[in-house]
Amino acid sequence: MSNIGVIISLIIISGGLLAILIYSLRGRDVDRRIIFLFVFIAVASAVLFNIEFKEHPTLIVKKVFDKIENLPSGSRVLISFDYDPAMKPEVHPMANSFVRHCLVKGHKLCLMSLWPQGQALMTETLEEVILEEFPEARYGEDYVMLGYKAGNEGVLNVIITDFRKMYATDARGTNIDSIPIFKEIKSAKDMDLILPIGGGKPGPKEWILFVGDPGNVPVAPGLAAVVAPLIYPYYPKQAIGLLGGVKGAAEYESELRQKYPRFRDVYAPALRMMGPQTLAHIVIMAFIVIGNIAFFRRKRSETGA
């Protein structure tokens, strides 16, 4: 189905693009509604025909995977859900993959958020991943939800020396001192790895600047594609690796499936999204080529005139 889908989609898209190319050879610009239509066809056909591609993890993603993989079982990992529903399709698969990977390795998870919407998204991960796939995981011993705390960088500035000053209770109102995970955790410096996920402010950059670097705690961010270039200056020292956009998430899902057969049948949204993204990218590239052909044709005719 997938192969037939790819062929049909490519025939439709390339046929249409060829017609537009012929039109552009006359030096005319394409109406933006036609561009919108082609992007729609590309995305819709990839969704309808369930087009999926194989992903090979790049080094920068592999480093994050290997870090979680090589941490001794029982290590303390903090995941921060610093994003909102708008960013969710891009970065939420990263959060779910990180949670799966950490729990299968037996790491202790601490979930928190610097964004108000993050707590609801954290609950989604709790329901869809932890409770469904890891019913044996015990709250308070294997994972804990600290929830959202207002204050942006101020929160980080405090938890780097003392969690209890900022979080007297977890998201459920339980006293933090009665939570087993926190018996050995005083501050964010006691974490073995921090996985901030997001693409805005406060987000992964603030985690690197306020906690990772001063506290000497390894940070591996999961980022929306538009902000990934801004975090590259911190790689590989302050950020040991990073996941950029749907592509990064898909690479991680692919690696997780390959390493752990139990996840092969688990829904992998990022891998599914790579189909529409790939076809949309091809359409955009085709339009860039067409735009340049039209531009040069027009330029030549103007010079000729």
Next chain:
Amino acid sequence: MKRTIPVIITSVVGTVLIFSVFFPSGRTLGEDFSLFFDIIAVFAFFLGGGNLVRIHITKIYRQRPDWGFSIVTLIGFFITLTVGLFKLGNAEGISGSVTAAGSLLQEIFVNIITPLSSTMYALLAFYVASASYRAFRAKNREATILLIAAFIILLGRTPFGMMLTQWIPESFSILQIPNLAVWIMNSANLAGQRAILIGVGLGVVAMSLRLILGMDRTYLGSDSE
């Protein structure tokens, strides 16, 4: 007085925070100020909510263009506020997590806010396609370099990049499109980003000094004393 007191507060807080970074003994003071900030940040929600209600009620009262949308905004605001404040439908009760499984707030979030926000964000793809078509033209040397880089990154972010160039032998693997994309991000982009970061850092230092010394008072607004 209206301006002098805020300037003094800014100078003292700014100085203490700088002091707390460089001297371990000042660390506690820095944390305390961060806690004060968190308390103020919570109050900002009240101000934000109050402001939202005020603006939209005025819009409805004066029947300004599109005032109908303001009614929808206010209804949505008050329903969400009530549901969240009283934790309606929450299995864990009033003392449980505000987003506990099955709570009405979580249902609103999952079934209304998430699809609406995701849809709005997804629409960007259409505008990006249209903007790329118009902007990426090889008008001169710089624009051509930008165009080539964009092309490599776009291809490198898809499996097609690897499919097209996987015939390249391992010894020349840098020429494979995904690796070229990584090189652009890790070298060319990195150099530019670092330069911007250092520039921004120096700018922040200069701006902070102006604020601490009271030379810049624009944050106090335009009201005269």
